[in-house]
Amino acid sequence: MDARFDGLLEEPTRSVVLAWLVTAVLVVLAVGHGLVGSYRWFVLTGFAVVIVVLPAAAFRDPCAMPPWPLLVLVLLPIADASAFGQSFLTAIAVYVAVAAVALVATVELDRFTAVQMSHSFSVALVVLVTLAVAGGWHVAQWATDVAVGTDYLLNDRSQDAANRMLMYDFAYAAVAGLLAGITFDRYFRSYSERVAGSPVASREPEQNSRSVPDPVPPLIRDRLDAPDALVRQFSQIMQAALAALLLFGLIRGDLTTVVNAGVALGITFLPAVLERDAKLPLEPGLVFWLTAAVFLHAIGSAGLYAVVGQWDxxxxxxxxxxxxxxxxxxxxxxxxxxxxxxxxxxxxxxFILVFVLAFGVLWELLEFAIDESAQLLGMQAVVAQYGLSDTIVDLVYDGFGAVVAAVWGSFYLTSLSQRIAGRFEGQRQ
Structure with missing residues (x-):
């Protein structure tokens, strides 16, 4: 065995053998799903196998395996689907399997990579990964339906009925992720005690990993930066427009416009509150970015969503x-x-991709809850969903926004991160 894992894998060889046996069963089940045409379970089971064996393949060490009890958590829902086929319980089992895979992936990150995570951060990551995988899983099925002509999501149902089932699926994923987080909580505590002092447990981050130089080439910065005064003026113009929209909604008695414009206007003052109370100065560009987002949503809810198809x-x-x-x-x-x-x-x-996809799933659940509650109470919904395709496309564009922010974050959010870290340090002192 590689000396790197001498202090890490103190479990007897029998445990490693059990982990490989469970993995072999997963491979057999994946092949079985493929042979009978259950391609969704084939992909999910295959993905689970890849996640499980990745550390062993990366380090070329068969002993670099996740703990076998965690692999059993992955196996159980997949075996249930193999034995009982498609059923109500199978639909729930999908998200139990997704949560179990997220649990294994988080454990592997902590055990076999340079990633270091605190207890609470790890638990939160398990929940976020579960929600993000659930969102990505449905986007992938929708893309297959569109590109190949399969019927995974609609399944001969209307857009609204399929969207309702999607929301139930997301709720199952949220509950499964929470349970997986609790499971990881217990595992993390016992594991931390067992591997304290091991080479991997005491690994150090790569040198200079905490120093964050400004990566923006001067040419790009000079081309893209606008005068701060001009950016502030645009932000103020949008605030004034939101105030006018709020007044318009009040005069017409339009609850949707009033709520959306009022909330948006309130959010635009958040940077000023952070600067005043948290002593956290924000660049005018970031303030403009936030103001533009809520401004475009507010005027969309006032009527542009219905007129311009791509506004949403x-x-x-x-x-x-x-x-x-x-x-x-x-x-x-x-x-x-x-x-x-x-x-x-x-x-x-x-992490940014996972964070935004998970937040997108939670937002869709919130929209669904608000829409359903408004219908039950006989009220006008402040936010509403318009079928399965609308929800899935929202998640796709959430992913686009996540990529943009992840790429540009290293350019323009570095100084903000350093100031927030300084605030943390000041509060600790």
């Missing part, structure tokens, strides 16, 4: 980029501030 996609992309930017800045600040958390740059990019 535009607002989702920009809003997702705001969520991703916030996630990037805060997580990077935690990375800079805490000795217990370290995320290499490639992992930061992956």
């Amino acid at each position: 996609s535009l607002t989702h992309t920009i809003s997702a980029s705001i969520v991703a930017a916030a996630g990037y800045a805060v997580v990077r600040a935690i990375d800079l501030h805490s000795d217990e958390v370290h995320l290499p740059t490639p992992m930061l990019f992956a």
Whole structure:
């Protein structure tokens, strides 16, 4: 066995053998699903196998395997689907399997890579990965339906009925992710005690990983930067337009316009509150970015969503980029501030994608809950969903916004992350 794992894998060889036996059963089940045409379970089971064997393949060490009890958690729902076929319980089992795979992936990151995670951060990551995989899983099925002509999501149902089932699926995923997080909580505590002092447990981040130089080439910065005064003026113009839209909604008695414009206007004052109360100065460009996102959503809810087909996609992309930017800045600040958390740059990019997809799933659940509640109460819904395709396309554009923010985050959010980290440090002192 590779000396790198001498202190890590203190479990007897029998446990490693059990892990490989469970993996072999997963391979057999994957082949079985493929032979009978159950391609969704074939892909999910194959994906689980890849995640499980990745450390052994990367380190060329058959002993670099996740703990076998965690692999059993992956196996159980897949075996249930193999034995009982498609049923109500099988639909739930999908998300139990997704949560179990997310659990294994998080454990592998902690055990076999330079990633360092605190207890609470790890638990949160398990939940986020479960939600993100659930969202990505349905986007992939929708893409297959569109490109190949399969019928995985609609399944001879109307758009609204299929969207309702999608929301139920997301709810199952949220519950499964929470249970997986609790499971990881218990595993993390016992595992931390068992591997304390091992070479991998005491690994150090790569040198200079916490120093964050400005990566923006001067030519790009000079081309893209606008005068701060001009950016502030545009932000103020949009604030004034939101105030006018709020007044218009009040005069007409339009609840949707009033709520959306009022909330959007309130959000535009958030940067000023952060500067005043948290002493966290924000660049005018970031303030403009936030103001533009809520402004475009507010005027969309006032009527443009119905008139311009792609307006919803535009607002989702920009809003997702705001969520991703916030996630990037805060997580990077935690990375800079805490000795217990370290995320290499490639992992930061992956985390932003996971964070935004998970947030997108939660947002769709919130929209569904608001829409359903309004219908039950006989009220006008402030936000509403318009069928399965609308929800899936929203998630796709959420992903676009996440990529934009993840790429540009390293350019323009570095200084913000450093200031947040400084605030953390000041509060600790």
